[in-house]
Amino acid sequence: MTPVAQPRRVLIVDDSRLQRRILSASLGRWGYVVEEAASGPEALERCRASAPDIVISDWVMPEMDGPEFCRQFRAMRRESYGYLILLTSKSEAGEVAHGLDAGADDFLTKPVSGDELRARLNAGERVLRMEEELVDKNRLLSSTLEELRTLYDSLDSDLVEARKLQQSLVKERFRDFGGSQISLLLRPSGHVGGDLVGFFPINAHRIAAFAIDVSGHGVASALMTARLAGYLSGSSPEQNIALYEGEFGIYDAHPPEEVAAELNRLMLTEIETETYFTLVLADIDLISGEVRLVQAGHPHPAIQRANGRVEFIGSGGLPVGLIPDADYLPVTARLAPGDRLLIFSDGVTECENADGGMLDDRGMANLLSGNREKRGPDLMEAMTRELSRHSGVSEFTDDISAVLFEFDHPKRNAD
Incomplete structure (x- = not known):
């Protein structure tokens, strides 16, 4: 029986309560499990408690802006990859490069279009699925290598004994x-x-x-x-x-x-x-x-x-x-x-x-x-x-x- 895929968990980080509610409503209709955080520090605490699959963060926020949140988010230890989208009104190439260097995967320009948000989320889903497949394959490869190492050690031990027998x-x-x-x-x-x-x-x-x-x-x-x-x-x-x-x-x-x-x-x-x-x-x-x-x-x-x-x-x-x-x-x-x-x-x-x-x-x-x-x-x-x-x-x-x-x-x- 094929296991049922668990819905993705999305964390919305924005100091605007209204913006959070608008995004939450759309994401909820699309089947995502949504959490909200009003600031970068609060979002980091939530990430430490339970790592989200996708993070949508505003660029301009008090206490900690979006790029700084990206850097600290990427510095956290995680077992899986977290896809991060920055919301911004900035369109200059230098600003976009600054966001990418900080650790963002994608950008959305305010005001957010529902169709564009859905497209960006679909792109993130593909990245996450590829990452999960890669993790599974690496896990299988590690397991196979461990089995091969065990077999090799056993064979090596047998060959050592075979050498003694041949020398005899x-x-x-x-x-x-x-x-x-x-x-x-x-x-x-x-x-x-x-x-x-x-x-x-x-x-x-x-x-x-x-x-x-x-x-x-x-x-x-x-x-x-x-x-x-x-x-x-x-x-x-x-x-x-x-x-x-x-x-x-x-x-x-x-x-x-x-x-x-x-x-x-x-x-x-x-x-x-x-x-x-x-x-x-x-x-x-x-x-x-x-x-x-x-x-x-x-x-x-x-x-x-x-x-x-x-x-x-x-x-x-x-x-x-x-x-x-x-x-x-x-x-x-x-x-x-x-x-x-x-x-x-x-x-x-x-x-x-x-x-x-x-x-x-x-x-x-x-x-x-x-x-x-x-x-x-x-x-x-x-x-x-x-x-x-x-x-x-x-x-x-x-x-x-x-x-x-x-x-x-x-x-x-x-x-």
């Missing part, structure tokens, strides 16, 4: 294998990201290390990293698609290129998502230093030799989840004692400075050379500092992730 996917950031060690870096650009790094043992003398970058950012990418972490789990080898149980219950690993092909099949036939990801998966022998890896759209891994020289390996390859039956080619390398392998995301090499220049492979090589003496987590921290210095910001626009494998000497059977 990388259970170990460092491990010493006796003769070699591995270090991990994972730093999302927002609450959650699409990068994932990790490693898992294959058997007593081999490990696998991987780096993944899921397309996009945010919750969808983070959920995909969680699923991929299950496919490459070190704590549940029976669920790890890279591993299989061989003779005598000893685990072995499928070649990295076959694992990439299987992940590609799963993405296109079972997961059925619009996302895809880049990947480096490396099978590393802790005794011989042999590395067999697949590079699927991820940046070229870097090998820093014991003498400091940096070389990049890999053949590029297609991302996982784009093309059915894509071929993934293996890449092999050998690490000698003192060498190290660094796998990193494009958030590292594509980190831009203020001029838009990217770090690129040359900058990555310089970074490794300049931090040649740093090892493990210390190198990861140094790399993060260098990227902040290069970009000029501490919060990166893309996820930063890396895997560092350092080969000091072959693993011994007793290790």
Whole structure:
């Protein structure tokens, strides 16, 4: 049921009792609720007690003239707008401007014409209705913003917890294998990201290390990293698609290129998502230093030799989840004692400075050379500092992730 509009309240301010009665009679016939005041101070008291919608005030009055009443009326605190009409015999432009500056909305020239008064009141009604609609819309907007703020706070809290859960996917950031060690870096650009790094043992003398970058950012990418972490789990080898149980219950690993092909099949036939990801998966022998890896759209891994020289390996390859039956080619390398392998995301090499220049492979090589003496987590921290210095910001626009494998000497059977 539509609510019945309440009649407007009009206050007439005039020291002439006759003028007040004439105006009151007309306004009453038109459905207005009318109050009267014989002076400016009396009118202000009435306004403080109960704010009128419309005020019609004479210009020339004892004690307080119309413009001064306008100024004091506008200075009062109100919840809604009050429309003010000045009655005047003045027609000079300067006097009219003076009244407008004082706070008047409109003017009526004495003697007052009934038709003109009705027209001025109609104009005031339109202004008041627009003001009321604006107030209602602002009230609705404020209520909506408050609801959105509540939802945002709840979402922000959930994302903080999601970040903790995503970081927990990388259970170990460092491990010493006796003769070699591995270090991990994972730093999302927002609450959650699409990068994932990790490693898992294959058997007593081999490990696998991987780096993944899921397309996009945010919750969808983070959920995909969680699923991929299950496919490459070190704590549940029976669920790890890279591993299989061989003779005598000893685990072995499928070649990295076959694992990439299987992940590609799963993405296109079972997961059925619009996302895809880049990947480096490396099978590393802790005794011989042999590395067999697949590079699927991820940046070229870097090998820093014991003498400091940096070389990049890999053949590029297609991302996982784009093309059915894509071929993934293996890449092999050998690490000698003192060498190290660094796998990193494009958030590292594509980190831009203020001029838009990217770090690129040359900058990555310089970074490794300049931090040649740093090892493990210390190198990861140094790399993060260098990227902040290069970009000029501490919060990166893309996820930063890396895997560092350092080969000091072959693993011994007793290790």
